[in-house]
Amino acid sequence: MPSNKRSVSRRNFIRNTSLAAGSFFIVPRHVLGRGFIAPSDKLNIAGIGAGGKADVNLPYAYNNGAENMTALCDVDDRMAVNARKLWPKAPYYRDYREMLDKEHKNIDAVIITTPDHMHAVQALAAMQLGKHVYVEKPLTHDIYEARILTQAAQKYKVVTQMGNQGSSGDDTRNVETWIQAGLIGAVHTVHVWTNRPVWPQGIPTPTGKFDIPKEVDWELWLGTAPFREFNPAYLPATWRGWVDFGAGALGDMGCHFIDVPFRALKLGYPVSVACSVGSVYTGFFKEVFYTDSYPPSSKINIQFPAREKMPPVELIWYDGGIQPDRPNELLPDEAFGEWDGGILFEGTKGKLMAGLFGRNPTLLPTEKMKVVKLPKSKFPFVDKGSEGHQTQWVQACKKGFGAYTSSSFDVAGPLTETVLMGNLAVRSYNIKEGNNFPGRKKLLWDGVNMRITNFEGANKFVKREYRDGWKLSF
Structure with missing residues (x-):
């Protein structure tokens, strides 16, 4: 297991949860006028898993700068090469617990693209901090984990999406x-x-x-x-x-x-x-x-x-x-x-x-x-021009809990x-x-x-x- 030096306690995960959950505030576009995007109108996104399928998920969610990529995490630096080049200013971590602990004030939502056995612990840690989550399919490695994430999405009132884009x-x-x-x-x-x-x-x-x-x-x-x-x-x-x-x-x-x-x-x-x-x-x-x-x-x-x-x-x-x-x-x-x-x-x-x-x-x-x-x-069909699966989730995150996504955990969990x-x-x-x-x-x-x-x-x-x-x- 990771050494004590780099381990981050669960207590640190959930400290200031209410602050983290409430720190995302949108300034409506009409306040600034047509064509201007307020900094707070951008979703601050972190990636746990920065390579592989993340090479698709992260750019789609980032949407050519319409949103912010505020942190990256991967246990294999080789997988993160492209993402670190695309977003050189985003702090990079190996341990997702350290990233959530240090960057939670700068994160509104998390995209998880890691091997299946890590999905549940990573998603739950993010949800407990009030972060919206997008998790690659399958949602979890075992049935119990899927049930827990389904319940957690309701408890922590976050916007969720599983990465089965066909939905x-x-x-x-x-x-x-x-x-x-x-x-x-x-x-x-x-x-x-x-x-x-x-x-x-x-x-x-x-x-x-x-x-x-x-x-x-x-x-x-x-x-x-x-x-x-x-x-x-x-x-x-x-x-x-x-x-x-x-x-x-x-x-x-x-x-x-x-x-x-x-x-x-x-x-x-x-x-x-x-x-x-x-x-x-x-x-x-x-x-x-x-x-x-x-x-x-x-x-x-x-x-x-x-x-x-x-x-x-x-x-x-x-x-x-x-x-x-x-x-x-x-x-x-x-x-x-x-x-x-x-x-x-x-x-x-x-x-x-x-x-x-x-x-x-x-x-x-x-x-x-x-x-x-x-x-x-x-x-209703999903607008491919402005949304698609990943960006549909992004727009739903901006609207808040209860906004529709195609594969929210109440559907993706039982599936x-x-x-x-x-x-x-x-x-x-x-x-x-x-x-x-x-x-x-x-x-x-x-x-x-x-x-x-x-x-x-x-x-x-x-x-x-x-x-x-x-x-x-x-």
Whole structure:
């Protein structure tokens, strides 16, 4: 864990919280006149995680100087090179706790773009100081953390957004409208698939002794995760495939793909989950499941109860190159989904196919698109010229708590819990009790209490244990 010298106590995190939360005051533009922007009309933004996806999130939020970038933080100096060049006046830190402690008076909002295992502690620390937060997907590493962040957003009255940018897209809104208008009848099954992983999964724990690069603070990089020796196999982007750090193919793309049916079908807590996973053969009849990394492929069946006037529905997830059966309604030369995956809704009156973010929604057979009158979206489109996903959040931060964002935590939290239910099943799959593998049966879920009710061994994946020195205090 980090040394005492650079550790920052939680007491320091929350001191002067009321001052920090109330320090953001907007001088209306009309006071200065047309074309002038008051300094206080700019949002002061800090970035926890300054590279990778932050290379997209931070510039979009900064919006060519329409806002201020007031602080940067990254545990790997190599990842922060571009951001530090773009904003040389922004103070740079390695420890987000030190940044929040020293810069909280200069920060209105925080964008978190770090490995999944650090999202929850970083977001909660910022919210407890009254800072609005934008957190990359998946929102958290485990189900319990997602529930806590959902509750924290309401408690601390901050504006939130998860980084599943498709939720601000026109296609998501069109699919939601078409499904709820009954174009394909009552939906009973949804298939969702992705080409991920595009990083190594289903592999053994790496070995060997390596020097830690001088640019990397390995203790801070590990953060909440169990200690292990540094290995270049874990970073910068390959952490997604390791269970201690990432959420695998499902965590990477599930919040994008599953978001569409989650909204369209008004899904809430599932009632059960089951899965099958790919393995590695090291010899004749020698099947190996490497539990330190996610499997190379998986198929996950998640069941939801009836909602409002909608019947029960089953959502089936496929990754690692697996796809559902090709619909008979598609002609031989018509593409099934897109290169990176797809979504297929099956209803009592037809089928609807779409790509990532609900792109190119298409009724099947495709000839229907020429004859069916498609209803106009009943959900407002996001203005791409002035907003988009990141800047929509920025504008909402200026309006204050209660302002609309496409993926606020009251939506993103339950969505993330559903996505992570799949990982709970995957990680439970090979737990053995006696001569049985209880994790390979259907696991029954009590969503309100966050518990698997028919296999206690699976519940350890609802809430993980943090390394000594780290905790989620709420």
